[in-house]
Amino acid sequence: MQFDPMIPIWLQVMEDLEVGIITGKHPPGSKLPGGRETAVQYGINPNTAARVYQELEKLGLSETRRGLGSFVTEDGALIARVREQLAGKAVDRCMRDLARLGVERSAAIQMLLEREEKN
Numbered sequence: 001m002q003f004d005p006m007i008p009i010w011l012q013v014m015e016d017l018e019v020g021i022i023t024g025k026h027p028p029g030s031k032l033p034g035g036r037e038t039a040v041q042y043g044i045n046p047n048t049a050a051r052v053y054q055e056l057e058k059l060g061l062s063e064t065r066r067g068l069g070s071f072v073t074e075d076g077a078l079i080a081r082v083r084e085q086l087a088g089k090a091v092d093r094c095m096r097d098l099a100r101l102g103v104e105r106s107a108a109i110q111m112l113l114e115r116e117e118k119n
Helices: 009-022 035-042 046-059 076-100 105-118
Strands: 062-065 069-072
Touching: 009 035, 009 046, 009 076, 035 046, 046 062, 046 069, 076 105
Parallel strands: none
Antiparallel strands: 062 069
8 A cells, every 4th residue: 555645544444444444355254364463464563553452443443343353243234334534535525636626516517427448
């Protein structure tokens, strides 16, 4: 994973795990990789990995089971809300970037529709 130097690493790793949860890579109820495994996988400090898991737990996306590790929530409604939030952030970034380039809203929507047809 390429880290953006302008965004805290723990936040980028957390978002990557959130994407894994909302896309089913980490299905509801499944065990998440351990903190040390996550640290190695992302090339980060184990304390950073621990913070990621603390934050995921605060959001309700994971739960820690003493002696067993961290598991993805089984709350499908929560997962759907997080998907909606992340999608909204992506749309906001896209629209902000296009506005900065001077692209009108209607033209931006047309561009998105044309891109969708190509893919």
